[in-house]
Amino acid sequence: MNKKTFLLFALAMLVQGIFVYGQGQGGLLQGARVWGNFQLDAQYYLPDSIIEAPDVDEKIRMNAFANLNFSWQGFTMGMRYESYQNALLGFDPGYRGNGIPYRFASYQQDNLEVTLGNFYEQFGNGMVFRSYVDHNLGVDNAMDGIRLVYRPVSGVTLKGLIGQQRLFFDKGPGIVRGFDAEMNLNQTFTSLAENPNQWMLGTSVVSKYQRDQNPLFNLPENVAAFAGRLNYLRGALNLSAEYGYKVNDPSADNNFIYKDGNALTMTGSWAAEGFGLLLAAKRIDNMGFRSDRAASSNNLQINFLPPTTRQHLYSLSGMYPYATQPRGEMGLLGELTFKLPRESFLGGANGATLTVNYSVANSIHKTALNDTTAIGQRGTKGYTSDFFRTGDTLYFQDFNAEYSRRFSRNLRGLISYAYITYNQGVIEGHIEKGMVYAHIVVADFTHRLPNRRSLRWELQHLATQQDKGNWAMALLEYSIAPQWSFSLSDQYNYGNDNKDLRVHYVTLGASYSKNANRFSLSYGRQREGIICVGGVCRQVPASNGFMLSVTSSF
Amino acid sequence: MKKLLLTLILLISVTGIFAQAGSKLPEMVIKTLEGREVNTSAFENDGKPYVISFWATWCRPCLKELTAIDEIYEDWKNLGFKVIAVSTDDTRTRANVLPMVRGRGWEFEFYLDENGDFRRAMGVNLVPHTFIVNGKGEVVYQHTAFVDGMEWEMYDKLKALLENE
Amino acid sequence: MIRKLITILTFLLSGLFLASCDIIEEPKMTGPGHNGHQGEVVRKVLLEEFTGHQCPNCPDGAQEAADLKAFFGDRLVIMSIHAGFFARTTAPHFLADYRTTAGNNINSYFGISYNPVGMVNRAGFSGSPILTPSAWGGAISQILQQEPQAGIEISLNYQSISRQLNASFKTTALENIQGPIYLAVFLVENNIMSPQQTNDPQYPNGIKENYIHMHVLRTDINGPWGEELSEIGAGAGQAFMKNYNITLDQGWNATYCSVIAFVYSGTNLEVIQAEEKKLF
Numbered sequence: 001m002n003k004k005t006f007l008l009f010a011l012a013m014l015v016q017g018i019f020v021y022g023q024g025q026g027g028l029l030q031g032a033r034v035w036g037n038f039q040l041d042a043q044y045y046l047p048d049s050i051i052e053a054p055d056v057d058e059k060i061r062m063n064a065f066a067n068l069n070f071s072w073q074g075f076t077m078g079m080r081y082e083s084y085q086n087a088l089l090g091f092d093p094g095y096r097g098n099g100i101p102y103r104f105a106s107y108q109q110d111n112l113e114v115t116l117g118n119f120y121e122q123f124g125n126g127m128v129f130r131s132y133v134d135h136n137l138g139v140d141n142a143m144d145g146i147r148l149v150y151r152p153v154s155g156v157t158l159k160g161l162i163g164q165q166r167l168f169f170d171k172g173p174g175i176v177r178g179f180d181a182e183m184n185l186n187q188t189f190t191s192l193a194e195n196p197n198q199w200m201l202g203t204s205v206v207s208k209y210q211r212d213q214n215p216l217f218n219l220p221e222n223v224a225a226f227a228g229r230l231n232y233l234r235g236a237l238n239l240s241a242e243y244g245y246k247v248n249d250p251s252a253d254n255n256f257i258y259k260d261g262n263a264l265t266m267t268g269s270w271a272a273e274g275f276g277l278l279l280a281a282k283r284i285d286n287m288g289f290r291s292d293r294a295a296s297s298n299n300l301q302i303n304f305l306p307p308t309t310r311q312h313l314y315s316l317s318g319m320y321p322y323a324t325q326p327r328g329e330m331g332l333l334g335e336l337t338f339k340l341p342r343e344s345f346l347g348g349a350n351g352a353t354l355t356v357n358y359s360v361a362n363s364i365h366k367t368a369l370n371d372t373t374a375i376g377q378r379g380t381k382g383y384t385s386d387f388f389r390t391g392d393t394l395y396f397q398d399f400n401a402e403y404s405r406r407f408s409r410n411l412r413g414l415i416s417y418a419y420i421t422y423n424q425g426v427i428e429g430h431i432e433k434g435m436v437y438a439h440i441v442v443a444d445f446t447h448r449l450p451n452r453r454s455l456r457w458e459l460q461h462l463a464t465q466q467d468k469g470n471w472a473m474a475l476l477e478y479s480i481a482p483q484w485s486f487s488l489s490d491q492y493n494y495g496n497d498n499k500d501l502r503v504h505y506v507t508l509g510a511s512y513s514k515n516a517n518r519f520s521l522s523y524g525r526q527r528e529g530i531i532c533v534g535g536v537c538r539q540v541p542a543s544n545g546f547m548l549s550v551t552s553s554f
Numbered sequence: 555m556k557k558l559l560l561t562l563i564l565l566i567s568v569t570g571i572f573a574q575a576g577s578k579l580p581e582m583v584i585k586t587l588e589g590r591e592v593n594t595s596a597f598e599n600d601g602k603p604y605v606i607s608f609w610a611t612w613c614r615p616c617l618k619e620l621t622a623i624d625e626i627y628e629d630w631k632n633l634g635f636k637v638i639a640v641s642t643d644d645t646r647t648r649a650n651v652l653p654m655v656r657g658r659g660w661e662f663e664f665y666l667d668e669n670g671d672f673r674r675a676m677g678v679n680l681v682p683h684t685f686i687v688n689g690k691g692e693v694v695y696q697h698t699a700f701v702d703g704m705e706w707e708m709y710d711k712l713k714a715l716l717e718n719e
Numbered sequence: 720m721i722r723k724l725i726t727i728l729t730f731l732l733s734g735l736f737l738a739s740c741d742i743i744e745e746p747k748m749t750g751p752g753h754n755g756h757q758g759e760v761v762r763k764v765l766l767e768e769f770t771g772h773q774c775p776n777c778p779d780g781a782q783e784a785a786d787l788k789a790f791f792g793d794r795l796v797i798m799s800i801h802a803g804f805f806a807r808t809t810a811p812h813f814l815a816d817y818r819t820t821a822g823n824n825i826n827s828y829f830g831i832s833y834n835p836v837g838m839v840n841r842a843g844f845s846g847s848p849i850l851t852p853s854a855w856g857g858a859i860s861q862i863l864q865q866e867p868q869a870g871i872e873i874s875l876n877y878q879s880i881s882r883q884l885n886a887s888f889k890t891t892a893l894e895n896i897q898g899p900i901y902l903a904v905f906l907v908e909n910n911i912m913s914p915q916q917t918n919d920p921q922y923p924n925g926i927k928e929n930y931i932h933m934h935v936l937r938t939d940i941n942g943p944w945g946e947e948l949s950e951i952g953a954g955a956g957q958a959f960m961k962n963y964n965i966t967l968d969q970g971w972n973a974t975y976c977s978v979i980a981f982v983y984s985g986t987n988l989e990v991i992q993a994e995e996k997k998l999f
Contacts, residue, residue: 267649
């Protein structure tokens, strides 16, 4: 979109905005709506060799974006402007410069919705198609093309799309086409409307095209993936399953093998008053699916394979996060939530919540094709895999329990324990690193003080004999509702084998939030971290300095 | 050129803010916890104001906000207020929503916005992000982030809106 | 009602069309395909591989380069640049230092931030000249289909005792070339054995002790960015002569050394023609 067009577009929006201002008094465009949001993250980096913080020549780095949308009577248009001057450490350096990587126009009438330009979409659980954005992770695989959504009868949704995916400020080479049909039987067939058994069925087909310019291999230019799903609900019971199949797709993800791919996920949950049980099982075999065979990391992914493990919310318990291994994995998860009743032993005066969770992920079993071909050898069918056998390698295991309770009118607290087994070699891609076994304990308490103030403190401890050894963390947060919040935290790696690396990571922070605006400023050392999305982890290097964040919505 | 762009964006945002004073909810299709599709244009509370809160099972301040409102929900219900809680959990954590919500005994009206369509249409960037909608279906207040005590502030605002109508 | 049915039908039919896909039975290709050439001069392509001995995924990149070399033979000229984070020295295994001034220069100019990656003729494919290993093959084939714009003749004279190398280069333009042109000359060494980090599960500690490093950049011969041959380009048939002398370091094995020369455009840095010649 060149500058002139954008200027005209912006002028048009401005004009509409003026008419909209007069809407209350019978303006020209009744019911028109302008909305958007804005986020800016900037960091000033100070050199710090003790924590191996990389040198930042620019000193200041910044990510920012702004969304601007306009809608009126079923017609919507919008755009997003992004600016990376340069992108913060930990973000892919492909995000460089400014531009408008997202713009669309859509129209809705009767039961048909047409979108032109950029859009996001998900088929079922995302096993064969998911296009989404997460600015804080630096993931955006927006589609640029055409999407149609049609709801011919109540409960039936048909979706079709075609386009290319976003890659930084450009597009990937592959063309992606998809079609999805979903039917909620109880909505479509009025005879079933009152039936306690509720069913939902869905099916999707996605195919991508990329030219074969590889001199060494005869690569398939059209690769299709299919998926079918069903969901059953009755009272407290909910069962759902999705199965996906992908034809041969040699790519950098799977070392150019010609094996097909498949995946199965099943979840069952029982949700009654004060009691919730969740069980999930999944198996993935060669289901990496991108619109460019050579792409890697978070780029140009067509599908989304989430990890079936609990997402930990505290700094130390989240130190070793699991990332889905699209080449192959099998996993199980079980989680129990119950509300301990009032006046019971653990429930106390106000009742309490206890959550117990266990998850495990393993490799799949692979057998070589014949004596002369290694497993996963390029240019061959790779391997065969028995669906029901687990592989020999444990990737991840997590047992955790969390107890949270309101002790009195002014004191609320949470205690949690987790025991994590983390295969650092496989998950982070460093073979020489072995398994990490860590015990993590967290205590998080909030005291409510008079005059709408509150003080929250956190104490965390991670005990392990591998990797960097033991950590201890303390955090204090003082808030003045509804606008101000101040915090001080320290993570201390006291157990590191290397005495020089027993470092304190101290951070001081303040934030001000009024209505939909929020400003936050922090200063101090940030420990290096891993942000994992799907099957890929990004290392965010350690840093020292000031961090400013501004967000706003309108 | 960039200055011009920036000025234009600022101008539009300013007009946007004026226009926003009392704008209706966008019409989107989202799902109930049972998987049925509903249209957001059907959201209403018998002419009384209500709260729409965007949350996620992995977002601690969101859980704090919903827990805090849950503890005083009896007072809210007495005056006819309600909370529509829209979960932005994606496939990874979506299965957690139903057991977590029932397990904690929350009584809010829950919906799923899995791919973020409704969230984007409301201009929501980070969660928690909470809106107050008046009896006429217009958005009159929003806040992002949660600090202890905000649940009372929202209750006061809802009462004020009720008295004005 | 009819409109609804037609719309539903269109959707379902498009679904069927989308189910098109290619199932390949014969994965491997045979034969190199079309080569660009003019008379006896053959188009050659330069692949610069950015690697390091502490980069566990780099042996995969080196394997891709080796496969491509086996496929294209002389038409592919490879130079491995060890620079940056993954090429640093760390006791006790990674003491060899393959970093060079020229290598560091090129690495930071192009902003290489992770390994393994490479550049094919320093040409931008989909915007960036930095390509991951799986994209090298396609890029190389594309360029090899083009006609050569210049030819480089290398003659070498090496004195073993004094370790003095005299290298002469005759660059002949085969057609009109616009803009400034530069000649860059480097020395690489093959068959160097030293430890390399790997992601091969055969090596549980992640290190292959007797890994063979190929075409390692040892030094530049006329500066990291070479020497300008002409500011105003060249006409068809115009030739440029250059001569350089260097002394080989004691630690380098001259038997396995080669000289790599390439001519590139000063406007967009893209390589016009490359050539390689062994000392022995």
